[in-house]
Amino acid sequence: MFDVTRYATAAQSIIEAGRFLYDRGWSPATSSNYSARIDADTIAITVSGRHKGQLGAGDVMVVDLQGRPVQSDCKSSAETLLHTVLYQAFPGVGAVLHTHSAKATVLSRLLPAGQPLTLEGYELQKAFAGVQTHDAELVVPVFDNTQDIAALAALTRDHFARHPEQPGYLIRGHGLYTWGATMADCLRHVEAFEFLFECELETMRIRG
Numbered sequence: 001m002f003d004v005t006r007y008a009t010a011a012q013s014i015i016e017a018g019r020f021l022y023d024r025g026w027s028p029a030t031s032s033n034y035s036a037r038i039d040a041d042t043i044a045i046t047v048s049g050r051h052k053g054q055l056g057a058g059d060v061m062v063v064d065l066q067g068r069p070v071q072s073d074c075k076s077s078a079e080t081l082l083h084t085v086l087y088q089a090f091p092g093v094g095a096v097l098h099t100h101s102a103k104a105t106v107l108s109r110l111l112p113a114g115q116p117l118t119l120e121g122y123e124l125q126k127a128f129a130g131v132q133t134h135d136a137e138l139v140v141p142v143f144d145n146t147q148d149i150a151a152l153a154a155l156t157r158d159h160f161a162r163h164p165e166q167p168g169y170l171i172r173g174h175g176l177y178t179w180g181a182t183m184a185d186c187l188r189h190v191e192a193f194e195f196l197f198e199c200e201l202e203t204m205r206i207r208g
């Protein structure tokens, strides 16, 4: 059984994250899903199909780390398994955010198939937990989009078991997943990715 106070704190962090991310234009038209850890076995996560700029208490529910609802008749995010594999893989992860910005969507479609996005030389890379210098190479894998979320979840689980240092990934033509120890860390990672995606797109535009 989860602790109700811990659930309320997690749900509030998700509601506030939704307002911020929707206002920035990174979670349009009911897209995106968000979660926050309650304890070792359960997470709070958005109910499927809800408007992320107008989340209330009834738009967040609890699932276990296999993605099964806990004390709820609601349907959790269609992409719940993409969240739970991260909490299973990384006991230190406290929040996971998935966004659908135009820049993440366009950039992921411009990258050659089979190649990750490699970010290097940007001072802002230091916004990611554990990164100390612009000289570090930040590799962001790009997975092909699919409606088979269980299959994609298995791919991401295998990938991040081998590359635990990578702080996020893109799904081609779809969006970004990133995570952090706290919701504040995770939000900082979304902002950092968005800045870096803009820089990459602008560089491509200028170079032609």
Ligand SMILES: CSC[C@@H](O)[C@@H](O)C(=O)COP(=O)(O)O
Pocket: 029, 030, 031, 032, 033, 046, 047, 048, 049, 050, 076, 077, 078, 079, 098, 100
């Ligand atoms: C509105 S289309 C976006 C969805 O297909 C999906 O990718 C998404 O991010 C939101 O799904 P949800 O089930 O509400 O968590």
Ligand SMILES: [Zn+2]
Pocket: 031, 032, 033, 079, 098, 100, 174, 175
């Ligand atoms: Zn999505």
